[in-house]
Amino acid sequence: MAIRCPAGFDTGYLKERVYETYDRVAREPNGEFHFHRGPAYASGYLKYDMEELMALPEESTARFAGVANPHRIGKIAPGETVLDHACGAGMDLLLAAKRVGPRGKAIGVDMTKAMRDCAVAAARKAGMSHYVDIREGVFEELPVEDESVDVVISNGVVNLAPDKEIVFREIHRVLRPGGRLFLGDVVVQRELKPEARENPDLWAACIAGALTEKELPEIAGACGFTDCRVTEHFDCFKNTSAEVKVSKDLYVQGVNFFAKKP
Numbered sequence: 001m002a003i004r005c006p007a008g009f010d011t012g013y014l015k016e017r018v019y020e021t022y023d024r025v026a027r028e029p030n031g032e033f034h035f036h037r038g039p040a041y042a043s044g045y046l047k048y049d050m051e052e053l054m055a056l057p058e059e060s061t062a063r064f065a066g067v068a069n070p071h072r073i074g075k076i077a078p079g080e081t082v083l084d085h086a087c088g089a090g091m092d093l094l095l096a097a098k099r100v101g102p103r104g105k106a107i108g109v110d111m112t113k114a115m116r117d118c119a120v121a122a123a124r125k126a127g128m129s130h131y132v133d134i135r136e137g138v139f140e141e142l143p144v145e146d147e148s149v150d151v152v153i154s155n156g157v158v159n160l161a162p163d164k165e166i167v168f169r170e171i172h173r174v175l176r177p178g179g180r181l182f183l184g185d186v187v188v189q190r191e192l193k194p195e196a197r198e199n200p201d202l203w204a205a206c207i208a209g210a211l212t213e214k215e216l217p218e219i220a221g222a223c224g225f226t227d228c229r230v231t232e233h234f235d236c237f238k239n240t241s242a243e244v245k246v247s248k249d250l251y252v253q254g255v256n257f258f259a260k261k262p
């Protein structure tokens with residue numbers, strides 16, 4: 001159930017397509033893509049606070065490619081340790097860093113070098129380098145110690161994983177007991193047609209690998225999480241080329257999702 005890799009593709013091929021896509025987002029944030037990017041999208045479609053975004057370096061905000069808003073799921077307290085397990089250019093990570101403050105820590109992991117470079121530059125410009133730590137890695141094998149994190153945030157990335165269970169088990173491993181998961185991801189309300197599931201561009205655009213809304217809490221629960229619930233929906237593909245091609249028929253939406261490690 002948790003494995004979504006389309007028949008005929010190996011996971012290595014999909015990962016290369018995902019890497020190419022987000023390498024290009026980092027280099028050409030205003031290029032042509034099937035999905036929205038940037039601060040106007042974040043505030044207009046996902047309810048981020050525009051004033052707060054404007055106070056962050058453009059290196060991070062222009063490359064934002066999330067699908068929901070993990071910061072609306074729950075509070076992050078001063079002094080806590082937060083991990084963004086695929087932080088991209090770091091917009092959510094820097095917002096989390098503002099909440100934890102210099103007594104806390106904000107760790108970002110991402111596999112795409114050009115994205116990490118933007119996140120590092122943004123943290124430096126924001127004067128947060130001493131408590132923002134950007135690491136190279138993959139969310140299937142996080143370079144993070146067991147039970148060392150209070151909150152994992154995630155935005156628009158679990159759908160990109162061929163095997164969702166591995167990703168939820170890694171999040172569970174790094175969270176302390178009582179730790180929270182604030183996850184934004186794409187879900188489909190109806191099962192996708194095979195043509196959509198097997199389109200690598202739609203995979204990299206965060207659509208083809210999406211779970212159904214019913215599966216998301218089931219998989220998180222099977223991986224040891226409790227209190228699993230969808231808290232909010234977003235029309236993250238409205239007015240994109242993906243909407244024109246597929247998402248109107250398929251009811252693809254961004255969701256905020258909460259879960260807790262007991």
Ligand SMILES: C[S@@+](CC[C@H](N)C(=O)[O-])C[C@H]1O[C@@H](n2cnc3c(N)ncnc32)[C@H](O)[C@@H]1O
Nearest residue numbers: 022064065066086087088111112138139155156
């Ligand atoms: C849709 S973007 C979202 C980035 C960021 N969360 C945001 O909201 O802007 C997907 C990100 O996931 C990263 N990514 C994809 N697969 C990954 C993996 N297996 N491990 C780590 N990062 C991955 C990509 O490099 C890209 O930066």
